[in-house]
Amino acid sequence: MKQLLLFCVTFVSIQSLSAQETFTRKDSLQGSLRHERTCYDVLRYDLNLKINIDDKSIEGYNDITFKVVEHTQKIQVDLFENMRIDSIVCNSKKLNYKREFLAVFIDFPNDLTLNSIEKIRFYYSGNPQIAKHAPWDGGFVFTTDKNGSPWVGVACQGTGASLWYPCKDSQNDEPDQGATIKVAVPNGLTEVSNGRLTGTEDLKNGYTRWDWEVKNPINTYDITVNIANYTHIHDQLEDLDIDYYVLKHNEEKARKQFDADVKPMLTCFQQKFGPYPFKEDGYKLVETPYLGMEHQSAVAYGNKYLKGYLGSDLSMSGVGLSFDYIIVHESGHEWFGNSITSKDIADMWIHEGFTQYTELVFIECQKGYEKAMQYAKGLQRNVSNDTPIIGPYGVNKEGSGDMYPKGALLLNTLRHVINNDESWWKLILKYSETFRHQIIDTETVVAFFNQESGMNLTPIFNQYLRYTTIPKLEIRSHKKKFEYRWVASEPHFAMPIDITINGEIVRIYPTNDWTKSKQTIQNLDDVEVHTNAFFVKVSK
CATH class of the missing domain: 2.60.40 (Immunoglobulin-like)
Incomplete structure (x- = not known):
């Protein structure tokens, strides 16, 4: 949700945009799929960290397990330049490396055997980038709650997860076998990450380590840490575990707010899009010091227990005040963005357009078709038509913030072009299930919709995604x-x-x-x- 509401009012043509926009070697290193990235497939991340809140620093390591899929003696792992590399070890031997911007090119003493499974331990430390206005700019947030207790979070979508831990920082590769996130924090505080809590350990040095494990593949920017004086609320929806971690003084408000929307939302989405995609890891809402983010199985919530978007209606229709926007929108990403992921952030409309459309779906589940269409009509005012929705590929550059409302309105338009609700909902369900836990691109989406609808929808997709004009x-x-x-x-x-x-x-x-x-x-x-x-x- 990084670009939400950051709509420009300047209109530029595709031609003038191309002429004005230039990209650098740094952009290509972060956004492209070089051989040093494509030669290996990440299988697992195992993070083991200590976070010092007083000096806002991190120290620890990430075990990166990967499969060699192309002949190579060198791989690229990413870590922001301000973070210090202490050493990189494989089979008890330190490896040589070279840094170029965020890219870390790691040399192995010999060619890696094709199809072999390898593991490196990447030791690092430093002060991660601090966000000035999370989640719109990436980084950590170190603040306190109203009682003065530390309250820490991180959001890094678009900026890159490598701002705080070493990884292959590309949406094109997720750890197939999940991740563990072990984080030591000062005693008396709770740390919440993705997946399920597997245990805690008092390290006898003033810190307690909280151990979390994710069983499913996960986007690098979805891996998260949250530190606060939390209270834990547990619930269930049939066999799906639901957990809330909220500031202790907000427990009563949280119970009331979450009870109103979470189960109806999950029920609606599971009916329309299929079972919750990460049942093994459970569903969590975690109160954060920033507005929200779709952290997989640990959805960040900072909407201050208000209806709408911080108490306002993005659609100006009145309908948007009937639900908590952050609960619905960020949870919708579990299906669209986390389960189905775009290969390149240039195609982030696959995340944001579909997820803003889930808002219409939820309204229709709760309030009926006419209310959903009122909301859709209201979203039209948020379309800027500044630049195309699809951005330039290979340079870590998203397209227009119109990917949210215009992407949702494209889908709503396609529903009515198809003109058969039974067919439409079958198509949407099949789309969600066909590409569950997969990484795809715009061409894949268009081909699927064409095949399932039996119509040539390509010109319609092109008009809304690749141009700044509305038909x-x-x-x-x-x-x-x-x-x-x-x-x-x-x-x-x-x-x-x-x-x-x-x-x-x-x-x-x-x-x-x-x-x-x-x-x-x-x-x-x-x-x-x-x-x-x-x-x-x-x-x-």
Whole structure:
């Protein structure tokens, strides 16, 4: 949710954007899939850290277990330049390495055997980047609660998980066998990470280590730490474990707020998108000193126990105040973003567009179709059309923040293009289940929707994802009838759309050429375009 609400008001063309934007070697090292990255497949991360809250520092190591999938003697692991490398060890021998920006190129004494399983222990320490305005800029947050107790969290989506631990910092590779996160914090505090708590240990030095384990693959930016004077609330939804870690003085508020939305949300999403994708790791909400983030199985919550988005309605429709936005949105990412992940952050609409669409789905589950469409209509005001939703590939660059509302409105439009709710919900469910725990790209999404719908939806995807213009339906009088056509940036754009004429719903099939209607009208006011269901402009 990093770019939420950061909508620009400056309109630029694709051509001028390409001319103005330049990228550096640093961008390529972080965003590209070089041989030193693709030659190995991460199987597991095992983090063992101590966090010193007083001096805001980290020390420890990450065991990185990987499979060699291409012949190599060198691999790239990532760690921000301000973090110190103490040593990198394999088979009890220190390895040589070279640093270039965040990239750490590690040399092995011999060629690694193809298909072999290797493990390095990466010792490091330092003061991680501090976020100035988490979660919009990546880094740690060191603060205190209202009683003066330490309250620590981290959010690093987009910036990179390597700002605080060594990893292959690319969405293209997740540890197939999960991770352990063992974090030592001052006695008296609770540390919460992803997955399930496997134990605690008093280290007899003023610190207690909290051990967590994730059984499922996990995005690097989803791995997290949370430190505070927490109280633990446990609940269940059938056989799914639900856990809340909230500041002790907020327990009563948390119980009331979470009871209202969490189980209805999980019930709705499991019906529409399939079973919760990380049942083995459980579902958690963890109160954080920043607004929120989709940390897998440890969803960050900082909405101050208010309805809507910090008490406001993003859609300005009134409907958005009927639920806690952060609970619904960030939990929706468990299906879209955490279970289904984009290979490159240029395709982050696969996370954010689908997840903002889950808000509409939840509203429809709770309030009905008409309320969901009111919310959708309201989201249209949040679309800036500043730059394309899809960003440049290979340079760690996201596209426009329009990936949220415009991505959701694209999906809502596709639902009505398909024009069969039974087919639509089957398609969405199959999409979620087909690509469960997989890493995909835009082309994969489009091909799947084309195949399952039996329609050529590619021009529609292209228009909304690759251009800054919204398709415009032009309508003009022609004797006692009317004519219509699409004006769009995508060549040969065509999309069916519903209109109402004198109380009758009619589906028309505009193209780029003027088409004469079959219906008669008195004037153009008799033609009402369904702009709640279809995100389009209309010109009469």
